[in-house]
Amino acid sequence: MLTRRQLRIKVMQTIFYFQRQQNDDLRDREKFLNQSMTQTYVLFLYMSQLLVKIHELAVERQKNVAKKLLASEEERTAPAFFAENIVLNKLRESQALVDALEQRKLDPWELDSKYVSNLYEKIIASPAYVMYTSVPESSYKKDLKFVIDIYQDIIAPSDEILDYLEDKNITWVDDYPLVNTAMLMFLRRIKASKDVKLPELVKETDDIKFTMELFRKTVLNQDELLERLEKRTPNWDKERIAPIDKVLIIMAQSEFLYFPSIPVKVSLNEYLEIAKDYSTPKSSTFINGILDSLLKDFEKNDQINKIGRGLM
Template sequence: MLTRRHIRIKVMQCIYALSSSREDSMEKQQKFLNQSIAQTFTLYLLILGIFRELHDLAELHLQQSSRKYLDSPDKAGPDALAKNSILKQLAGNTLLDQAFKKRKLKQWYLNEEYIKILFREILESERYREYLPVAGAYEQDRDFLIGTFKEVIAPNSKVYDFLEDEGITWVDDLPLVNTYILKQLKKLKPGSAEQFFMPRLLKNQEDMEFGQELLKKTLLRYEELEKEMEGKTPNWDKERIADIDGILIKMAICELLYFPSIPERVTINEYLEIAKEYSTPKSSIFINGILDKLVKDYKKEGKLKKTGRGLL
């Protein structure tokens, strides 16, 4: 689920939090990084939990002759939602049950008003009305859910605000998680195993080690890395460089010098893409200029020693 770019972003967040709080404990920052990575999967589970809660609410209304709760008889009932094949797959997934119990995830149970808001929006949507005549066929059930997720669930501002308050890094994780869930839904089949919805958070242990080492080496060599930046840009003034830009440049220099298996072009491209998303409009141009000059200097000085293919 998480790529190395996402891991770099989380390391950046840790360093930024440290610089903002003046917390100098390496142990606390490493713990924060580990928790931030783990919390991404918790967010993934909570988003899937919305689907499960919607299904349970639809079934509950059916059992209670739910049509009475609607304002007028011309509004569509929740029958199709309760019988949706994908929602039933999610609701009946025992591995998800275990994951929710293990992590004690009761956010939607304790804050059911958010599920009710989504429930009503779905039933009143044009997409739901168009879905009713074809409900029951697996492909149509899946297409409806994908469209509903993109149009109703993912952009809901109240759910967004709630999740922002629940997890300090979840605002940055939401686009990643939502995109991943959409990809999963598109790949889902009637015979998909329960494990399908329990993907690995990281590709392998090396990715976690990469994040921990990047954080550790950047922090331990922070002043040294800052000196590497001096004189690499006209009128250089560290007080005028955006905080995020400074952190990204130091992380990139750390990779260039102390991560020999990662090609320099990979490092530069990754940090330019992160800068485009998290810093100022001109940051990527500024960072690219510094890193290009550094790479040329390092090569001349024999300081850039790269081996292997490297990984993103």
């Protein structure tokens, strides 16, 4: 679920946060970074369970309609589509999701059912629901399209949900777009004939090792890495350099110098892209200029040692 770029962002956020806190305890920083990664997965579980709770409400509403003696055919049919949705039923029956929640002692939305109810009401009043219930034939493709549509158009853009999640965990604001993208990929992989499998936090176990090593190398060599930056900007007031830019420049240096298996171009491109999303409009140009200058010196002094062909 978390890519290398997203893991770099986690490291950047941790270094930036503790610089502002002026906390030099490495164990505290590492604990914060680990929690930041695991909490991203917790957010994924929250959003998965949100769909389950919405579906449970749909099932409950269908049962209530079925008890009505004078309910019209339309009143009976529309809730049935929602309640019998193949994708939502597979998710609701997922033992993997149940186990993941139990393992972390999580019971999302149980005490906050108003958010579930509000989303349910928005869904049944939406054009997506009208289109979904107007087609009499039932199919996996139709059910999946409905779930994707309501997630993209109603659930993910909900300011009420985002405010709620921000109150739960401040770091989830940054994780929210990532998790929503992961949710859509996850939903598309649900099959009617197979058990639901949850995605892993990272694709490769080495990715966690990379994250912690990048963090430690950057923090433990921070003075030296910052000194190189200051030598490249002697006429700049320190306040003029965006704090995030400083963090990205020292992290990039770490990858150039201490990660022999990562190509220089990959590292350079990754930090320029992160700067576009997290810093000022001019940051990527500034960072590119500084790193280009540093790379020339590193190469001149034979400080870059990459393993493998084409890694420069």
